[in-house]
């Protein structure tokens with residue numbers, strides 16, 4: 001049975017790529033809500049509604065587990081999804097927090113995420129549960145999702161935005177930063193340029209490693225089916241940035257409001 005992955009847009013593709021690397025024979029079904037992205041500026045009620053529609057669509061494709069490859073949904077709606085769905089549901093918070101707590105040498109961790117994610121305080125709470133001594137600096141980064149979705153990841157504007165959001169984290173002395181939004185790994189070159197001494201944790205990839213360790217590889221052909229709520233043409237173009245030119249997938253539009 002396939003594993004389902006979803007995000008508000010393209011960010012979850014980094015998690016999908018990692019999952020495909022670790023479970024190469026497992027069929028994967030990806031849904032990117034490109035017609036309604038971004039989620040991070042919306043109310044918890046709206047995020048909840050979108051997330052349950054996204055999950056309902058994946059369930060209709062017969063998935064055996066769901067990876068919520070979206071920091072915003074993972075911090076705002078994960079428990080509701082876990083309660084309502086009959087399959088295991090994984091978010092990005094616990095895996096990324098564990099990796100960060102393991103990597104930090106000085107106990108100072110930064111968290112970058114959308115407004116909704118940082119407002120929820122969920123990463124900070126999880127990190128403190130792992131180790132109450134950790135010092136956490138959280139920064140909401142609302143400009144970064146549009147920078148990625150519009151294809152400016154390698155532009156000067158990306159560097160300036162990343163630098164602005166990283167400054168308070170650098171000032172706080174963090175040696176490890178959780179990229180709590182799955183769009184942000186696409187900006188990793190800029191992050192490293194702005195703060196070469198910091199270790200950046202890709203929360204989507206961390207979650208993919210968690211789910212891969214819980215499942216044995218499927219016996220399928222490792223096919224990847226992508227669905228989006230906006231036109232597939234735009235998705236195709238930008239997905240190559242996330243996945244690389246050689247990655248093979250098919251993509252179709254879905255009317256998500258029907259779910």
Ligand code: DGL
Pocket residue numbers: 007008009011012037038039040041069070071072073114117145180181182183
């Ligand atoms: N990838 C989503 C996340 O991880 C992007 C958020 C958004 O749509 O605003 O939070």
